Amino acid sequence: MRIDVVSIFPEYLAPLELSLVGKARRTGLLDLRVHDLRDWAHDRHRTVDDSPLGGGAGMVMRPDVWGEALDDVLGGAQAHPGEVELVVPTPSGLPLDQRTAERLATVPHVVVACGRYEGIDARVAEHYRGRGVAVTELSLGDYVLNGGEVAALVLVEAVARLLPGMVGNPASLVEESHGAAGTLEYPVYTRPPEWRGHEVPEVLLSGHHARIERWRRDQALERTARRRPDLIERLAVEDLDRRDRDI
Numbered sequence: 331m332r333i334d335v336v337s338i339f340p341e342y343l344a345p346l347e348l349s350l351v352g353k354a355r356r357t358g359l360l361d362l363r364v365h366d367l368r369d370w371a372h373d374r375h376r377t378v379d380d381s382p383l384g385g386g387a388g389m390v391m392r393p394d395v396w397g398e399a400l401d402d403v404l405g406g407a408q409a410h411p412g413e414v415e416l417v418v419p420t421p422s423g424l425p426l427d428q429r430t431a432e433r434l435a436t437v438p439h440v441v442v443a444c445g446r447y448e449g450i451d452a453r454v455a456e457h458y459r460g461r462g463v464a465v466t467e468l469s470l471g472d473y474v475l476n477g478g479e480v481a482a483l484v485l486v487e488a489v490a491r492l493l494p495g496m497v498g499n500p501a502s503l504v505e506e507s508h509g510a511a512g513t514l515e516y517p518v519y520t521r522p523p524e525w526r527g528h529e530v531p532e533v534l535l536s537g538h539h540a541r542i543e544r545w546r547r548d549q550a551l552e553r554t555a556r557r558r559p560d561l562i563e564r565l566a567v568e569d570l571d572r573r574d575r576d577i
């Protein structure tokens with residue numbers, strides 16, 4: 331998979347050289363390229379923004395600079411709808427969730443356009459949609475960051491770990507929070523069985539796999555009901571069993 335990130339702060343993306351994402355880049359599983367938007371600016375100050383038309387606070391990123399950058403980075407891919415997706419992180423986007431990460435992990439080429447200030451001139455998204463490029467505006471959550479770079483870090487990590495061959499044991503992707511079960515993950519423990527007076531739940535030391543599985547399922551449901559009742563409402567009836575209703 332190829333991911334391009336365009337930003338006025340390419341240094342912000344340095345952590346993408348570390349850990350699993352860094353390894354995926356080195357092994358060739360992930361072709362990740364980071365670009366400085368100012369490379370496409372023309373004036374001496376390498377200006378990328380201007381004041382908002384209609385008035386108001388802050389600055390807006392210029393469509394001409396973004397257009398030249400994205401024409402280059404999207405490249406010939408624009409001729410192949412379905413092969414490329416333009417992702418624009420913005421607090422006014424659709425919420426990023428695990429399903430979106432799973433879908434993006436199947437797109438051969440993702441370009442992330444990181445806005446700053448008050449955002450990117452709205453005609454940029456409109457223009458590429460008109461040219462048949464899938465454009466998705468995504469929000470990390472209901473709060474405002476200074477720009478899209480942190481969202482790009484989050485997005486790349488969430489997507490890259492789903493690429494086949496990335497995570498050692500693919501079963502861990504199924505059991506984790508927001509995995510196939512649709513619940514938050516159950517609490518986890520390791521040795522020692524007693525630490526500072528806190529005991530590991532006895533069932534986990536029982537060696538009784540069916541009981542352990544049931545206990546984990548109950549814990550996941552209880553935790554989800556307490557912390558994220560909205561997720562409980564979305565659980566599919568066919569994914570529940572009678573014992574789920576007994577807790």
Ligand code: ADE
Pocket residue numbers: 419420421468469470471472473474475476477478481
């Ligand atoms: N840029 C600024 N705030 C953001 C948010 N909440 N999500 C994604 N991108 C952003």
